[in-house]
Amino acid sequence: MGNLPAQRINADFPFTSTAVDFAGPYLITDRRGRGCKITKCYLCLFICLRYKCVHLEAVSDLSKDAFVLALRRFIARRGKPAELFCDNGRNFVAAAKEINDFFKLYENDISDFAAGQGIKFKFAPAYAPNFNGYAEAGIKSAKFHLKRVLGNTHLTFEELSSLFSQVEAILNSRPLCPLSSSPNDFYPLTSGHFLIFRPLTSLPAPPLQDRNPNRLDRFLRLEQLRQHFWKRWSTEFVSLLQQRYKWRERQRDLQLGELVLIKEEGLPPLLWRMGRVVKLYNGKDGVPRVADINTARGIVKRALNRICPLPVQQRES
Structure with a gap:
């Protein structure tokens, strides 16, 4: 077993070194009542590598713009991270093929945006989820029970965002x-x-x-x-x-x-x-x-x- 990385043991502000991961999809409705349209949305998790603080964001779709907006909301509330760690998408299972394709398609665009904001964006090696273990553990904590709690319930985007925020408080x-x-x-x-x-x-x-x-x-x-x-x-x-x-x-x-x-x-x-x-x-x-x-x-x-x-x-x- 290798030594812990410096981001795990050196004291600094929360979310200075952050890992990010996705989970989903979750089915939501565009409005309440009958005749509503069901669409997909995703859970974007940010986790602090030093203090295990969790930040959850609801993302409407898997596009570069949606992820950048989620990252901007995270920075506005938690501060700008110095480092952002992420999977490269190649170690996702077949059930998450959309997330896999998203990272493959927009890897360079996301890195360029992060570089423009002064954030060092680091992708983990392929087929090495242990390099992003904190994010994987955080996704497991949130996704495992959310899937069983929601079941066939279809919430609106606002309701799902509120539920994610309350789940974030429970995890923290x-x-x-x-x-x-x-x-x-x-x-x-x-x-x-x-x-x-x-x-x-x-x-x-x-x-x-x-x-x-x-x-x-x-x-x-x-x-x-x-x-x-x-x-x-x-x-x-x-x-x-x-x-x-x-x-x-x-x-x-x-x-x-x-x-x-x-x-x-x-x-x-x-x-x-x-x-x-x-x-x-x-x-x-x-x-x-x-x-x-x-x-x-x-x-x-x-x-x-x-x-x-x-x-x-x-x-x-």
């Missing part, structure tokens, strides 16, 4: 590491902190996951899609933190005062239940099995299979 809310070492601080550092310098929040809404979508208006239907995406993605993220291999070797034990994520179902979007370990209970073999967790609502006792150490703490240890 994932906890990375403790914000401080204070035993009374239960807030984690997230990707959103690098963008707005405080935690990302969402507007309160009633739980709609079990409601019949045919009885909801379009606004509540969009909120239901957001809640479904949160439930699926947050469950998958917690499962990644709880990966267990064959238990033949003892792994690192939790430490007193360590900030952990408590696995709970039914939480509203962008809410992560955090706490700090205050006491460990060992089994007969001397291995901790249960822990007392100090949370903002008091001390709770949980088994270790409901507790997730944050990923950065695991790597540092």
Whole structure:
């Protein structure tokens, strides 16, 4: 395995080094009601190589002008990147042939536009998705559940853009590491902190996951899609933190005062239940099995299979 590139380890402003990738197509309608025309649109993802901040844009079609406009919107809100990394289109599967053809056709035009803006545009080698791994992982996080959440639902372009923005906030809310070492601080550092310098929040809404979508208006239907995406993605993220291999070797034990994520179902979007370990209970073999967790609502006792150490703490240890 090679060393991490400098863009991953040297501190700088968010999105100074950015990777871009496409996903889709998604079917949208030109208006509401009967007799509407169904067309395609695509998801354009920008991801910061340093802080994993995600920016999602809805693109109306696969043309150079549409991509340049999406890039201009990204620059207007996030600042101009110094480097932009991208696949060269030759490692896309046959299902994404349109995206493949788009990159082949406009590779030189996109590079010329980026050069005119002072952006260094870099294409990855052919058949090497690991060279653009952050973007591939970000596309997987967004596309995998969006496809299942949307199903046969046809939204308008405005509604799909709103859904992408809310999905972006969910992806940027994932906890990375403790914000401080204070035993009374239960807030984690997230990707959103690098963008707005405080935690990302969402507007309160009633739980709609079990409601019949045919009885909801379009606004509540969009909120239901957001809640479904949160439930699926947050469950998958917690499962990644709880990966267990064959238990033949003892792994690192939790430490007193360590900030952990408590696995709970039914939480509203962008809410992560955090706490700090205050006491460990060992089994007969001397291995901790249960822990007392100090949370903002008091001390709770949980088994270790409901507790997730944050990923950065695991790597540092």
